[in-house]
Amino acid sequence: MNHTCSHGDAMRPVPPAAGDSVRLSRRRFLGTTAATTAVAGAASRTRGAEQASVPLGKAEHCIMIWLGGGMAQIDTFDPKPMGDALAKPPRAGSAYAAIDTAVPGVQVTEHLSRTARLMDRLTAVRTVHHRVVDEHAFATNLVHTGRMVSGTTVYPSIGSIVAHQRGAVDPTVPAYMLIGYPNVSRGPGFLGAKAGFVYLVDTAAGPAGFTRPADVSDDRAARRQHLLAPLQQRFPADSTPAEYLQAQAEALRLAGPGFMRHFRLDQEPGSLREAYGGEFGQRCLLARRLVQSGVRFIEVSHNLAFVNGTGWDTHNDGQRNQHLLIRDLDQALASLVADLEEKGLLDRTLVVVATEFGRPSAFDGGGGRGHQGSAFSLVLAGGGLAHQGAYGTTDDACRTPVEAAVSIPDFHATILAALGIPPHTELLDGARPVPVTDGGVPIAALLS
DSSP, X not given: OOOEEEETTEEEEOOOOHHHHHHHHXXXXXXXXXXXXXXXXXXXXXXHHHHHHSOOOOOOEEEEEEOTTOOOXXXXXXXXXXXXXXXSSOBOSBSSOEEEOSSTTOEEEGGGHHHHTTGGGEEEEEEEEOSOOSOHHHHHHHHHHSSOOBTTBOOOOHHHHHHHHHOOSSTTSOSEEEESOOOGGGSOGGGOGGXXXXXXXXXXXXXXXXXXXXXXXXXXXXHHHHHHHHHHTTSOTTSHHHHHHHHHHHHHHHTTHHHHGGGOGGGSOHHHHHHHOSHHHHHHHHHHHHHHHTOSEEEEEOOTTOTTSSTTOOOGGGGTTHHXXXXXXXXXXXXXXXXHHHTTOGGGEEEEEEOSOBOOSSOOTTSOOXXXXXXXXXXXXXXXXXXXXXXXXXXXTSOSEEESOEEHHHHHHHHHHHTTOOTTOEEEETTEEEESSSXXXXXXXXXX
C-alpha cells in the first residue's frame, strides 16, 4: 500500500503504518535468519563430512614435546633467506643458513642437522595459525586445549582427551604423564581427575609420592585404607573431595616398585643415554621407556634450565644463544625418532613438537624476535602417518599461510585421528555435549 497525504495541491509519501513496518522487519529478519542458519548448517555438515571422510590411524601412543616460550619457525623448520640482526637497520630473515634434508625440496636450518637426515619420518606443519599474540598463558592454553578460554568452562587438554578416550595401554601405569611442571592448561578440565596426569620434574627421582616408606607393608597400607573407607563414602560422587579420592586411589594403586622401575634410566646403555644428550634428552629417553610401559600420552617440557638465558622466548639477547636450544632439541628429537624406530615403536608412537606461537622474520631493537600467531610451525613424527617433510607454505616473510592453512582445531583433529579417535566424538560437560575439537578437520594428506 502507498500511503500519501494531501497538503494543498502537493502530494508526498508518508512512512508506512507501524504495523506494516513491523511486518516488513519481521519478514527481513526471518529471511536473514533462515539464510544464516542454512549457511551455518551447511558449513557444519561440510565439516562433519570432512571429519568422517578421513581414515583413522593406528597409533597407540603420543609423546608431545613442549617448547614453552614460542619457537621461531623461521630459525628452525621454515627457513627463509638470511637476515642480519646486527645490520643498521636490522634485515629481516632467518638467523641461520638453510640445509637440505632427506626429503627433496624440504629444508631446515643448519642447527637441525641430525633431524634433517630423518625428515622423511617427520612433517613440519608450517601453516599453523591462531590470533593470540602477546599472552603466553592464553596461547599455551589454546594449543593444549584447542579452544580459547570461555566463561566458566574449563576445557580438557589434548592429553586428557586422549587419556579419557583410550585409557592406558597397560592398566598398571597411568594413561597420561607429564615430565615438567603442571598447570591447568595441561589438565583434565571438566573431564575430572580420572583424566588427569601424573607428573615428575626430576628424571632421576621419578614422580613423588609413589614409593611407600620402608615400614609400610602392603598389609599395613590395606588396613589404613579400610579405616578410611567409611569416611570417604560420605562424599557425594560429583564433589571435589570425591575427585580427590579418585586421584588418591589411582596413586595408591600405582605405588610400589612395579611402577617406579620404569624410571630407572640407569638400566639403559650408557651410549644411548649419551646419544640423547642432557636433561631434556634424558626426559625424551624416559618418555620412550614410558611408552614401552604402556602409558598412552606423555608430555615432555623442554628447557627448564634456560640454556640460552631466555628459553624459546627469544626477545633481545635470547636470540644470541638460541642455537644452543635448537641443537639441544635436534639431538634429543633425532635420537628419540631413531630409538623408537629401532625398537619397532615409531609407527605406533606419534611424536608431536608443539609451542604456543612463532616469531616474526623481523628482529626487534635488541636483536631478538617478538611474538607471532599468524603463521608458525608444529611438527609431527612417526605415528604411522604419510610423512612428507613439510606441509603447507608461508609467504616470504614467514608471516602468512599461502597454501594449506591449518588451525589449532585442525591440528588437534589430526592428532586424535592418528590415535584412532574420531574427530567428531563428543564429550560430556555435565549433560552438555562438547565436541573433542572446535570444528577441527584432520590433515587428510597425512592420514591417507
